[in-house]
Amino acid sequence: MGRYDEVYRRSLEDPGSFWSEAAGALRWRKKWDRVLDRSNPRQPRWFQGGELNTCENAIDVHVESGRADQLALIWDSAVTGQTAKYTYRELQREVATFAGALRRLGVGKGDRVVVYMPMIPQAIIAMLGCARLGAVHSVVFGGFAAHELAARIDHAEPKAIVCGSCGVEPGRVVAYKPMVDKAIELSRHKPANVIVFQRPQAEAPLAAGRDLTWDEAVEGAQPADCVTVSANDPLYVLYTSGTTGRPKGIVRDNGGHAVALKWSMTHFYDARPGEAYWAASDIGWVVGHSYIVYAPLLNGNTTIMYEGKPVGTPDAGAFWRVVTQHDVRTLFTAPTAFRAIRREDPQGVEIEKWKPTRVLRALFLAGERCDPDTLKWAQERLKIPVIDHWWQTETGWPIVGNPIGVEKFPVKPGSATKPLPGYDVHVLDEEGKDVRQGAIAIKLPLPPGCLPTLYKDEATFERAYLARYPGYYLTGDGGHFDSDGYLSIMGRIDDVINVAGHRLSTGQMEEVLASHEDVAECAVVGVNDSLKGEVPVGFVVLKAGVSRPEAELCKELVDLVRDRIGPVAFFKTAAVVAKLPKTRSGKILRGTIRKIADGLQWTMPPTIEDAGALDEMGKVLTRLGYPQKTSGESRV
Ligand code: COA
Ligand code: AMP
Numbered sequence: 001m002g003r004y005d006e007v008y009r010r011s012l013e014d015p016g017s018f019w020s021e022a023a024g025a026l027r028w029r030k031k032w033d034r035v036l037d038r039s040n041p042r043q044p045r046w047f048q049g050g051e052l053n054t055c056e057n058a059i060d061v062h063v064e065s066g067r068a069d070q071l072a073l074i075w076d077s078a079v080t081g082q083t084a085k086y087t088y089r090e091l092q093r094e095v096a097t098f099a100g101a102l103r104r105l106g107v108g109k110g111d112r113v114v115v116y117m118p119m120i121p122q123a124i125i126a127m128l129g130c131a132r133l134g135a136v137h138s139v140v141f142g143g144f145a146a147h148e149l150a151a152r153i154d155h156a157e158p159k160a161i162v163c164g165s166c167g168v169e170p171g172r173v174v175a176y177k178p179m180v181d182k183a184i185e186l187s188r189h190k191p192a193n194v195i196v197f198q199r200p201q202a203e204a205p206l207a208a209g210r211d212l213t214w215d216e217a218v219e220g221a222q223p224a225d226c227v228t229v230s231a232n233d234p235l236y237v238l239y240t241s242g243t244t245g246r247p248k249g250i251v252r253d254n255g256g257h258a259v260a261l262k263w264s265m266t267h268f269y270d271a272r273p274g275e276a277y278w279a280a281s282d283i284g285w286v287v288g289h290s291y292i293v294y295a296p297l298l299n300g301n302t303t304i305m306y307e308g309k310p311v312g313t314p315d316a317g318a319f320w321r322v323v324t325q326h327d328v329r330t331l332f333t334a335p336t337a338f339r340a341i342r343r344e345d346p347q348g349v350e351i352e353k354w355k356p357t358r359v360l361r362a363l364f365l366a367g368e369r370c371d372p373d374t375l376k377w378a379q380e381r382l383k384i385p386v387i388d389h390w391w392q393t394e395t396g397w398p399i400v401g402n403p404i405g406v407e408k409f410p411v412k413p414g415s416a417t418k419p420l421p422g423y424d425v426h427v428l429d430e431e432g433k434d435v436r437q438g439a440i441a442i443k444l445p446l447p448p449g450c451l452p453t454l455y456k457d458e459a460t461f462e463r464a465y466l467a468r469y470p471g472y473y474l475t476g477d478g479g480h481f482d483s484d485g486y487l488s489i490m491g492r493i494d495d496v497i498n499v500a501g502h503r504l505s506t507g508q509m510e511e512v513l514a515s516h517e518d519v520a521e522c523a524v525v526g527v528n529d530s531l532k533g534e535v536p537v538g539f540v541v542l543k544a545g546v547s548r549p550e551a552e553l554c555k556e557l558v559d560l561v562r563d564r565i566g567p568v569a570f571f572k573t574a575a576v577v578a579k580l581p582k583t584r585s586g587k588i589l590r591g592t593i594r595k596i597a598d599g600l601q602w603t604m605p606p607t608i609e610d611a612g613a614l615d616e617m618g619k620v621l622t623r624l625g626y627p628q629k630t631s632g633e634s635r636v
Pocket of ligand 1: 118141142143144167169174280281282285287309310311333334336337340366367499500501502531532567568569570
């Protein structure tokens with residue numbers, strides 16, 4: 001039996017001893033009474049009775065154990081040309097002072113704080129400052145517009161909002177503060193304070209009595225000590241797209257999260273304390289929470305925070321510059337970033353120039369399907385292990401991957417490799433029987449670090465994840481196990497799409513389109529895109545009697561989605577159709593539309609209400625630039 005088999009088996013057969021051993025790597029203020037409490041079998045709780053502070057483990061522990069002068073954080077902003085470096089001691093001072101500032105504004109244990117910030121160090125300081133107080137942060141990605149921010153404010157009911165005055169995207173400065181003002185105007189809940197970090201690119205006006213600048217907030221604030229919290233107290237709530245317009249508030253606890261992340265750094269990523277670790281993502285996503293902020297710091301690494309893009313800031317050598325300048329040993333990003341780099345630099349000239357693999361040991365890709373072409377290109381150009389791995393906001397850390405810190409398996413392009421310890425992964429058919437290809441589900445209990453519930457929404461937690469297969473957590477992805485136990489992820493089995501590694505809901509976009517006064521009904525599907533993986537395309541049927549130029553209406557629809565959801569939705573294409581293809585029971589045939597758009601073989605569904613609607617859809621897709629490769633030849 002190989003080392004992986006042994007470790008994996010032990011994690012499932014004796015999870016108590018497995019995870020209590022892993023928990024020994026952290027500092028606890030009170031040891032847990034029970035490693036795994038299954039008194040509610042549907043919602044197991046890890047480290048019941050244990051007490052700790054996540055910020056203490058991420059910073060203070062290192063300051064006290066010889067890493068005080070080691071760099072904890074390097075900020076590299078390709079869009080502004082700035083860098084900043086913080087040792088663990090400096091980060092401790094900044095975080096404790098900011099926590100003191102929050103405390104002075106009345107923020108305490110259990111209170112929520114919304115963080116709406118660009119990729120600047122103050123975002124990390126704000127998150128850790130909350131963790132220090134036992135307050136619950138809820139970070140909202142900067143690419144979401146005011147309506148989305150308002151929805152999260154209403155649900156999380158924060159005492160305060162921390163924002164940057166602006167973000168810097170290539171070629172434009174995005175003012176964040178007006179978005180916050182508009183969101184507060186739209187929301188029923190009104191936070192007492194807004195702390196604004198003023199950036200010189202666009203300073204923001206302040207509302208008297210409510211807003212204060214970051215500098216004003218920290219001026220004279222007494223540094224705060226770490227507050228003891230229970231292992232099961234929430235560390236954060238991160239909203240993610242589900243199948244409806246309402247985002248799901250994923251709750252992360254303190255104890256299990258810290259244990260799982262720390263374990264993953266050495267056993268999965270093979271990242272050694274003291275090294276520079278770079279997750280090229282955004283703090284607004286789970287990858288940013290786990291692998292820009294918490295895991296590298298819990299593990300005593302130097303985390304890199306990058307404000308920029310893989311290309312265009314200024315060129316396709318941007319990643320390789322950062323890797324070489326900051327001695328990055330482990331790089332984690334989304335395949336779309338590599339597709340962008342490859343498109344601009346197919347021969348890898350920039351790789352030759354910077355020679356990143358003089359320092360870089362491994363590249364990890366996740367967040368969306370990793371197409372074999374991109375994987376092979378990265379392997380050939382870099383000549384280091386390129387590791388696809390699969391996980392989701394709900395789990396907080398990888399479910400399936402190639403655990404190079406335990407045992408390295410041969411890479412099979414198209415597969416994320418094997419289930420990681422703690423995850424009893426099954427592929428189930430409609431009846432819940434194990435099959436080679438089907439819905440991916442994880443047998444309960446989920447390991448530490450995974451969501452214990454949805455914030456203020458137990459019912460949706462049960463319905464969306466637990467009800468489909470009793471005793472299992474439904475991941476929402478479909479997959480296929482091969483005879484070597486390698487799992488390939490085949491894509492979502494619900495209405496979630498993945499655009500440039502960003503998780504979005506087509507249902508939510510449909511709600512926005514349906515709110516337009518001229519739209520009777522609509523459908524949004526994700527279609528393949530060679531750079532972004534998927535992009536949304538919308539189809540609308542006009543209300544009876546409405547006749548408008550298509551281009552004008554579609555522009556309004558595109559603007560509406562940008563205004564309501566934000567630029568991140570990347571909704572750029574819409575078309576008017578006379579009828580949506582549906583089954584006789586009224587279900588829109590989104591899957592079939594998708595297949596036609598992707599040029600895949602498709603079957604005329606026997607239950608179709610009107611075959612003409614699908615033919616029309618085919619013509620519209622051809623007009624939009626999605627030629628049907630197999631239409632007519634093989635309607636199997
Ligand atoms: N604040 C405001 N706007 C933002 C934003 C932010 N934080 N992030 C993105 N946007 C905007 C962009 O400016 C763009 O607007 P536009 O349509 O007006 O140009 C839109 O949202 C889409 O952004 P993005 O997805 O970044 O597309 P892009 O075309 O600018 O860049 C890639 C394409 C592939 C380079 C980019 O998507 C990328 O680097 N992806 C990696 C994704 C990633 O790290 N995912 C995290 C999971 S690991
Ligand atoms: P998020 O919650 O934003 O991290 O998105 C999670 C979703 O992204 C998953 O449910 C998958 O659909 C997709 N995903 C993430 N990683 C991979 C991967 N390695 N391969 C295929 N799909 C992935």
